[in-house]
Amino acid sequence: MHHNRTFTIRQLTKEFEVTARTLRFYEDEGLIAPERRGQTRIYSGRDRARITLILRGRRVGFSLAEIREILDLYDQHHDRGVAQTLHARKKFEEQLHKLERQKVDIEESLGELHRAIAAIDQAMAEGVPTAPSVEAHRIEQHHPHRHAAE
Amino acid sequence: MHHNRTFTIRQLTKEFEVTARTLRFYEDEGLIAPERRGQTRIYSGRDRARITLILRGRRVGFSLAEIREILDLYDQHHDRGVAQTLHARKKFEEQLHKLERQKVDIEESLGELHRAIAAIDQAMAEGVPTAPSVEAHRIEQHHPHRHAAE
DNA sequence: GGTGCCGTTTACGTGAACGTCAAGTGATGA
DNA sequence: TCATCACTTGACGTTCACGTAAACGGCACC
Numbered sequence: 357m358h359h360n361r362t363f364t365i366r367q368l369t370k371e372f373e374v375t376a377r378t379l380r381f382y383e384d385e386g387l388i389a390p391e392r393r394g395q396t397r398i399y400s401g402r403d404r405a406r407i408t409l410i411l412r413g414r415r416v417g418f419s420l421a422e423i424r425e426i427l428d429l430y431d432q433h434h435d436r437g438v439a440q441t442l443h444a445r446k447k448f449e450e451q452l453h454k455l456e457r458q459k460v461d462i463e464e465s466l467g468e469l470h471r472a473i474a475a476i477d478q479a480m481a482e483g484v485p486t487a488p489s490v491e492a493h494r495i496e497q498h499h500p501h502r503h504a505a506e
Numbered sequence: 507m508h509h510n511r512t513f514t515i516r517q518l519t520k521e522f523e524v525t526a527r528t529l530r531f532y533e534d535e536g537l538i539a540p541e542r543r544g545q546t547r548i549y550s551g552r553d554r555a556r557i558t559l560i561l562r563g564r565r566v567g568f569s570l571a572e573i574r575e576i577l578d579l580y581d582q583h584h585d586r587g588v589a590q591t592l593h594a595r596k597k598f599e600e601q602l603h604k605l606e607r608q609k610v611d612i613e614e615s616l617g618e619l620h621r622a623i624a625a626i627d628q629a630m631a632e633g634v635p636t637a638p639s640v641e642a643h644r645i646e647q648h649h650p651h652r653h654a655a656e
Numbered sequence: 657g658g659t660g661c662c663g664t665t666t667a668c669g670t671g672a673a674c675g676t677c678a679a680g681t682g683a684t685g686a
Numbered sequence: 687t688c689a690t691c692a693c694t695t696g697a698c699g700t701t702c703a704c705g706t707a708a709a710c711g712g713c714a715c716c
Contacts, residue, residue, distance in 0.1 A: 366662070376663085381704060395664055395711080409618070415611045417567050420703070433626060445626045452619045455612050461565045462609050468559075469602045476583060476595045516692075526693080531674060545681065545694050569672075 363399040372411055382410060387424055417458065418451075426451060513549040522561055532560060537574055567608060568601075576601060 365376050390397040413423040433444040515526050540547040563573040583594040
């Protein structure tokens with residue numbers, strides 16, 4: 357088992373392109389639990405795998421609370437009773453459906469973008485402006501939010 | 507053109523399942539610009555279409571700032587110069603790539619979930635706990651965050 | 657023995673995306 | 687005419703996911 361590797365916090369921040377603050381925050385939130393040599397954190401391969409899941413979950417739009425739930429389910433459903441296991445299954449399916457809806461949204465958005473690009477290309481080829489798929493005209497705005505400089 | 511329908515804010519909140527606050531907020535942010543009859547907002551079909559885009563954009567993980575950028579691009583690239591149009595094209599492609607990465611993430615997550623569910627089903631069928639795809643054990647935590655009651 | 661460098665805790669700050677009052681303005685119906 | 691909606695504009699509050707700064711502990715090396 358060459359699998360018992362350990363990692364420092366720095367290594368993981370570089371690998372995953374997150375800050376140490378982020379990893380410590382995830383630990384505070386109970387998403388990971390690296391061991392300690394004295395004060396210093398030592399991350400196992402298991403921790404690393406969890407981080408992978410956490411970050412991917414985040415990218416697809418899950419909140420940390422949802423991610424914690426999923427991780428808990430992964431942990432639980434072994435030694436807990438049948439009821440717990442069925443509950444886990446249900447939760448997994450919920451997440452699954454959520455992601456499938458998401459996938460549809462993404463595909464629709466991809467469609468829009470493809471059309472927009474195609475329209476631009478055609479307009480450029482013809483040298484003539486073409487009608488777009490989404491109708492809209494410039495909106496003027498007074499933005500106290502924006503900080504003047506870009 | 508049966509397309510010149512207008513909508514009240516209530517109608518749209520129900521259709522899209524958002525609060526009026528949300529729509530007014532989007533207006534403050536310059537994402538939509540409904541007309542007014544006196545004080546009251548009157549949303550056109552165009553506004554409705556924009557809201558569709560905004561909400562879908564949000565669901566797939568775009569920030570409102572990004573969404574505003576996209577909407578601005580849709581608006582702009584007609585009457586602006588070639589440089590602007592090419593810039594728009596580039597931006598659209600960036601968004602496109604972002605979404606494609608997202609799609610990969612989603613598909614991987616879907617894979618994980620399918621495997622997890624399959625593992626549960628098999629374990630249930632056999633009445634014996636099976637090894638999971640993601641390794642982890644319960645994490646104990648002391649949570650001042652959580653509000654005691656679930 | 658100072659100066660980096662990596663690591664730590666504690667604690668307050670921040671931006672995004674709204675929520676939640678408070679207080680006001682028409683339009684409508686009894 | 688009065689009440690009751692639906693709608694409006696501020697303005698402050700809130701949650702999430704961290705950022706940022708302060709202050710400290712080892713260790714390495716020169």
